[in-house]
Amino acid sequence: MEALAQVQEQLLLIAQNPWLWVACLSGVSLGILWGAMPGLSTTMAMTLLIGLTVGMSQTVAIMFMLGVYTGSVFGGAISAVLVNIPGTPDAVPTMIEGYALARRGEGGLALGTAISASFLGNWVGILLLIAFIPAVLFLALQFRSWEMFLLSLWGIAICGSMSSMEVPIKGWISGWIGLLVSFVGLDAIHGVSRFTLGSFYLDDGIGFIPVLIGLFGLAEILRVLPQKSPPKIPSDVGRVLPSLNTLIRYVKPSLRSGIIGTIIGAIPGAGANVASFFAYDVGRRRASKEERGKWGKGSYEAIVCAEVANNANVGGSMLPTLALGIPGNAAAAAILAALQLKNVVVGPLIQVENPGLIYFIYIGLIIANFFMYGMAIALIRPCVKLFSLPKTLLMPLILPVCILGAFAVNLNFFDVYVMLISGLVGYVLHRFGFPLAPLVLAVILGPIADENLRRALLVFEDVGVVNVLWDRKLGTVLLLVVLYTFYDGIFRRGQRKDSS
């Protein structure tokens, strides 16, 4: 009853203040535009746009940042589908499927499906959280060091399998190279300098944003621009929104992916980046034989699975951020920074010190979700028209954005060099048939895996392996799942290929 009263109070507060609506709409618009620009990411949008909230009141600032978060997550899908450059690693499954559809002249419908799935995903995430906040938090808190290590490892493994379906081992090699990149810098436990070759620039490690921009932005420019007949996106937009029947057909995968996105997204640190790949993988396994054949070549159901999970984890990632003060992902960390800027102390006492704030944020997410849907529908046609311009015109114009994007995160030119090298390496890896998504994901998850493995081993030193496997059942299940993922990739998929 107390919760209901708080929800009512927050609803009244929002209804009475038009500035909150204006801030939310502005945030969503800026977020979509930012995310849609190839080479600029959600994290960067969140980080840079915090500066604009300095002069705003607490509630207006929170509403603005929620709008930016929701808008930029979807905006990333626009550049992923139409230019083959994702804004974040979570948008990679959408990119794989959406770009294939866009090249067939179905970019408008691919984006329309992605928007509808995003809208639905946000709803599933928010409703599940409001209804099951304690349960989701309890589940998320079962992930301790050992489980976090296994989750990170599994995320990389599954991403490798999914992005290199015919030869999963190449996806894993790509992921493992990403792990090696992530180890560069001062080690988090002892401060020992690893693989820095004596360069103090490398002591801070290699950031994932310049790597992402290089691998997907610059490598795409190097790949596409010199082609005599670069791939073209047909400018005929055609139908944009999927029919009601189609949406009904995807209710089951949507709900499944929404639950996956919310729960995995709520796991601090590793969750949000793994969620969309996990939902994408589960979706392929559960799809009909005919639909499974389309996976990787342009499947609407695959887009639904990835986008629902991707957006459900927006709500999910907010939970550990608010309740524990541990951000679910980099974008949630930016929200945390914006809250701290407004003297909001997050953590277990948030309900005591700021009663109703959690509900305010979830209502804000719902409003942002509506604005996102409306704005996105309005933007599909102009975006398809814009990105159907010749690649020989678009790609050179993306280059300064890539340089500025890589530089702007830390205002450090070293990141531009990292972007350049990543782009060249990405081009070579593509030539040799290695997928790039596992590499980026591993650069993000590597430090989490490294730190948590060593912490877990330190705890296990006294307990013994058998006791660990028996006592930590969630960890044991995850370990079996990781082993199965490798077994499936090496043996079963090979057998299926041989028999076909």
Add this chain to the structure above:
Amino acid sequence: MSTEKVPQPLGEEELEGRPTPNKDLASAAVVVVVAVLTLVFSLRLDVPGSFYTAPGLLPFITGFTLLLMALMLGARAIRAGAKMNVAGLLGISSRMIKGFWSAKNWRRPMLTALVVTYVLLVAFINFELRFPTPLFELQISSYEVISVIMVTWLLRTFWKASLLRCFLTTLITVEALAFVFRYGFGILMPETF
């Protein structure tokens, strides 16, 4: 949901990214070298505390498993018909280098050279021009000047529109971008300071 579409023939994009057994074998050889180097460097790292918290622990495990994966990839490539000899591997490398630099395929090396030059110019040429206006102080950084020149060059080479059109398109895009970043977000333009 999807309407019946005529499947498109494979474009340059798909063909050049298409792996072959020989390419797989060559990449497996490179990955073996990377894995062995990782093993060596991770063993040389200091171990300040317990073995379980050794900074080189996960890098060593990663290097070892990477080595296994590379060997598996190599074995798979040989089973698929790749030639396992040094001359064969060198042949792939030399064919790739020749293909990259051939006179027929001048566009890619030129693009790569232009991109690298662009980044190096932004890194090494630093200046800022300031023009006071009645409303605000107009700033033009070396990044904007270099970007306008280099992107105009790229557009002229690949888009093949008139020089004026390429220049104006670049100028508007770069200045709009710089304006938003500089005045909207207070971000400095790229330079090495």
